[in-house]
Amino acid sequence: xxxxxxxxxxxxxxxxxxxxxxxxxxxxxxxxxxxxxxxxxxxxxxxxxxxxxxxxxxxxxxxxxxxxxxxxxxxxxxxxxxxxxxxxxxxxxxxxxxxxxxxxxxxxxxxxxxxxxxxxxxxxxxxxxxxxxxxxxxxxxxxxxxxxxxxxxxxxxxxxxxxxxxxxxxxxxxxxxxxxxxxxxxxxxxxxxxxxxxxxxxxxxxxxxxxxxxxxxxxxxxxxxxxxxxxxxxxxxxxxxxxxxxxxxxxxxxxxxxxxxxxxxxxxxxxxxxxxxxxxxxxxxxxxxxxxxxxxx
Amino acid sequence: xxxxxxxxxxxxxxxxxxxxxxxxxxxxxxxxxxxxxxxxxxxxxxxxxxxxxxxxxxxxxxxxxxxxxxxxxxxxxxxxxxxxxxxxxxxxxxxxxxxxxxxxxxxxxxxxxxxxxxxxxxxxxxxxxxxxxxxxxxxxxxxxxxxxxxxxxxxxxxxxxxxxxxxxxxxxxxxxxxxxxxxxxxxxxxxxxxxxxxxxxxxxxxxxxxxxxxxxxxxxxxxxxxxxxxxxxxxxxxxxxxxxxxxxxxxxxxxxxx
Ligand SMILES: Nc1ncnc2c1ncn2[C@@H]1O[C@H](COP(=O)(O)OP(=O)(O)O)[C@@H](O)[C@H]1O
Ligand SMILES: [Mg+2]
Numbered sequence: 001x002x003x004x005x006x007x008x009x010x011x012x013x014x015x016x017x018x019x020x021x022x023x024x025x026x027x028x029x030x031x032x033x034x035x036x037x038x039x040x041x042x043x044x045x046x047x048x049x050x051x052x053x054x055x056x057x058x059x060x061x062x063x064x065x066x067x068x069x070x071x072x073x074x075x076x077x078x079x080x081x082x083x084x085x086x087x088x089x090x091x092x093x094x095x096x097x098x099x100x101x102x103x104x105x106x107x108x109x110x111x112x113x114x115x116x117x118x119x120x121x122x123x124x125x126x127x128x129x130x131x132x133x134x135x136x137x138x139x140x141x142x143x144x145x146x147x148x149x150x151x152x153x154x155x156x157x158x159x160x161x162x163x164x165x166x167x168x169x170x171x172x173x174x175x176x177x178x179x180x181x182x183x184x185x186x187x188x189x190x191x192x193x194x195x196x197x198x199x200x201x202x203x204x205x206x207x208x209x210x211x212x213x214x215x216x217x218x219x220x221x222x223x224x225x226x227x228x229x230x231x232x233x234x235x236x237x238x239x240x241x242x243x244x245x246x247x248x249x250x251x252x253x254x255x256x257x258x259x260x261x262x263x264x265x266x267x268x269x270x271x272x273x274x275x276x277x278x279x280x281x282x283x284x285x286x287x288x289x290x291x292x293x294x295x296x297x
Numbered sequence: 298x299x300x301x302x303x304x305x306x307x308x309x310x311x312x313x314x315x316x317x318x319x320x321x322x323x324x325x326x327x328x329x330x331x332x333x334x335x336x337x338x339x340x341x342x343x344x345x346x347x348x349x350x351x352x353x354x355x356x357x358x359x360x361x362x363x364x365x366x367x368x369x370x371x372x373x374x375x376x377x378x379x380x381x382x383x384x385x386x387x388x389x390x391x392x393x394x395x396x397x398x399x400x401x402x403x404x405x406x407x408x409x410x411x412x413x414x415x416x417x418x419x420x421x422x423x424x425x426x427x428x429x430x431x432x433x434x435x436x437x438x439x440x441x442x443x444x445x446x447x448x449x450x451x452x453x454x455x456x457x458x459x460x461x462x463x464x465x466x467x468x469x470x471x472x473x474x475x476x477x478x479x480x481x482x483x484x485x486x487x488x489x490x491x492x493x494x495x496x497x498x499x500x501x502x503x504x505x506x507x508x509x510x511x512x513x514x515x516x517x518x519x520x521x522x523x524x525x526x527x528x529x530x531x532x533x534x535x536x537x538x539x540x541x542x543x544x545x546x547x548x549x550x551x552x553x554x555x
Contacts, residue, residue, distance in 0.1 A: 191396040198358055199411035199463060200386040209410060213401050 063260045070252045070261030078255045082264045085248035089234040090272070092162055092244070096169040096234070097227055103170060104177030109207065111178065112185050125178075132175035138236055141168040145240035162244075165237025173230055180222050184215035221287070224280040228273050235269070245269070309372030311336045311467055311498040312357065317366035319352055326352045328522030330366070334467075337496040341509035341530070344519030345545060350502035353519070354469045357500065358391045371466060387415060390460030391469040395476040397456035398444040404431070405440045408459045416463065423462070430458045434488050450481030454488050461492075468492065470501045506549055510534055518542045 048054060073081025107125045110118060132140070145164040149157045188211050196206035238247030245265045252261035312334040319327040326349040334340050342350045355361045357368060359375065359382040368376045375385045398407050408431065409423035418426070431437050434454050444452055453473050460468060470489065474482045486508050492499065493512045503509055509516055510530040517527040518539065526539040537543045 189396050191393060192399065194355075194360055195393065195397050195399070197383075198360060198386055198389075198391045199459070200383045200415040201411060202383055205414050209414065210399055214399075217401065 059258075061259050061263055063258060066252075066256060066258040066260035067264050069256070070249060070264045073248070073252075079252040079261075080243050080248045082245050082248045082252065082261055082268065085243050086245040086265075086268045086272075088162060088242060088244045089231070089269075092166050092169070092234045092237060093227075093231050093272075096166045096173070096230060099166075099170045100173045100177050100230070101223075103174035104181055105212075107174060107178035108181035108185060111182060129175045129178060132172055133179075135172075137168065137172045137233060138239070140172050141165060141236055141239060144168045144171070161240035161242040162237060165234070165240055165242060169230065169233060169237070173226060176226055177223065180219050180226065181215065183222075184219035185211060187218055188214045221280050221284045224276060224283070228276050228280070231273050231276070232269050235265075310334060310369070311338065311371060312500065313367075313369040313372075314353075314357070315367045315369075317353070317356060317368065318364045319349075319356055319361060320364055325522055327356070330522075330524060332517065332524060332527075334498060334500060337498055338514045339493045339497075339499045339501065339512050341513040341516045342500065342502040342519055343504070343506070343509060343516060343545070348519040349522060350519055351471050354391060354471050354500065354502055357467075358389050358469060359385055360391075383415070387463055388466045389469060390457075390463060390465035390467070392453065392456045392460055392471065392473050394472045395449075398452055398459070400444050403441050403443055404436065404447070404455050407444070407455060408462050411459070412462050426462050427458070430461055431455075434458055434491075448481055449477045450484045453477065453485045457485075457488055457492075466498065468497055468499045470499060470503070472502050472504060475504055506534070506546075518545065520545070 051057075070079070071081065071083045073079060073084060107129065110121050110125045111129070113122065141164070144167050145161055148159070148164060151157050192210055192214065193206060196210040197203070201209070234244060235246035238244045238250070241247070243251070245268055246262075249261035249265040253259050310333045312332070314330050314332040317327055317330040318325070330353060332340070342353065344350055352361060356363050363376060366376070367374060370385060370388060374380070398404075399410070402410065405424065405427050408427035409418075409420070412418040412423040412426060413420065428437070428440070431440055434457070436451065436454060436458065439447060439451060439455070444455070447455065457468075457470075457473070473489075474485050477485065482505070486505065489499070489501070489508075490512055501509070501513075513530045515527055516530045516533045517524045518533065518537075518541070519525065520539075520541045526533060526537060526542045528538075533542065534546065537546060
């Protein structure tokens with residue numbers, strides 16, 4: 001279509017047209033996209049503010065005074081600080097994440113093994129992954145949180161709800177993460193195994209020094225994705241009675257009959273997850289750039 | 298280097314292969330290979346693509362399990378039950394057509410990994426060994442680079458150095474120049490030439506007929522799962538006795554590769 005234009009139709013014109021089509025970062029493009037974003041947001045805001053029940057909703061969910069009360073808490077009045085409760089989510093998340101990375105790796109390596117000696121373990125881990133991925137997390141939380149105490153075993157039955165919650169998160173997420181590891185391991189070129197073994201490296205040394213480092217580099221973005229959802233799934237442990245952020249918000253709303261506490265919890269979870277999401281995106285982009293650079297050589 | 302405890306007569310061939318058979322499913326790729334390689338000999342394996350050159354080399358390195366036959370390395374039966382394949386592989390270096398190097402490690406780490414983890418050398422000993430070899434093959438200044446910063450030819454030379462760092466008794470080279478741009482081939486062939494001059498025993502699968510003619514003590518032509526013909530290069534290239542060899546060489550000549 002450009003070929004039909006007169007030849008003296010200068011290059012800048014073509015370039016401008018192309019930049020508009022591609023939406024790249026010409027000044028005009030920036031102005032346009034900013035404007036369109038503002039318009040869309042303004043429309044949404046107007047709809048929200050003009051809705052018949054708007055005032056009611058704003059009072060129940062977005063009341064600044066209640067949000068602040070929920071954030072700082074008042075144990076004497078019967079509710080706890082949502083902000084402080086988030087600290088339990090963070091601790092559960094960190095402990096669960098470390099355990100998930102280890103358990104998931106062990107399961108993946110076992111499932112990837114070939115020797116006849118490990119066959120029984122391979123069967124067990126395969127069943128585990130199928131079951132743990134198939135059962136909803138909330139049921140696993142209930143099963144461990146109510147089932148283990150009911151068994152009346154020493155130690156095992158005497159833990160806090162948070163411990164059962166973390167155990168349930170580890171049980172469920174390790175299955176997913178082991179599959180991520182497995183995809184990463186099988187994504188490493190087959191000849192790398194041959195190259196490693198041909199140097200006399202044992203199967204486990206090959207795995208440790210050659211295959212896993214390459215596999216893990218490739219799966220960092222999907223792993224981080226799983227951890228973003230793990231961060232918010234720690235809220236489910238509140239179902240067992242642990243005072244984590246979501247449970248604290250619930251106590252507030254039960255006491256004060258105002259739901260602004262849930263918005264506080266939501267904002268706090270966003271503050272946790274958004275940086276991780278941005279970081280994941282950053283890694284993916286950097287990886288793509290590196291791949292492009294590598295392919296150019 | 299660790300020495301085998303068993304006695305070996307000094308007259309033992311570096312490599313002896315007898316009646317080696319290998320099938321993939323119903324397809325028999327090697328149907329009874331017999332081959333002896335004396336110490337310091339350089340054998341070139343030629344043959345059409347798919348004739349089983351790679352498979353033969355991989356069998357010698359125990360990367361493939363053979364179906365029948367025997368392989369001796371320096372007089373030791375390495376295809377017997379219970380032989381530690383990792384121990385055998387310490388003594389047999391192999392370099393493939395491509396994807397040899399570990400992309401997440403520097404050149405130096407590529408070269409020192411196996412000497413450290415397999416032979417138990419200290420970091421310093423392994424680094425000294427790597428520095429000496431990299432220097433000898435003109436790769437000294439690439440020591441700290443990652444493989445993706447090297448040209449294909451440099452990568453293959455590092456792969457050869459990495460195998461040499463294990464001080465192997467036998468080197469297997471599987472078309473190490475086939476994936477290279479033409480202008481990079483010569484440097485890699487120079488390295489192999491030098492190894493031949495220093496007396497390294499080698500089994501080389503190659504499409505470089507000119508090179509085979511120059512360095513080989515013997516050329517083996519693989520066809521239909523067998524060594525159809527083997528002879529010194531001068532003889533095999535000028536007066537091939539087997540009809541299949543003649544046809545193969547004619548095709549190569551027509552393609553301008555001889
Ligand atoms: N792992 C494998 N599984 C199945 N078939 C294979 C495998 N490796 C090689 N082959 C087959 O064996 C034959 C010989 O292959 P190869 O040894 O690579 O030949 P060459 O190196 O002479 O080109 C080919 O037909 C190839 O498809
Ligand atoms: Mg081949």
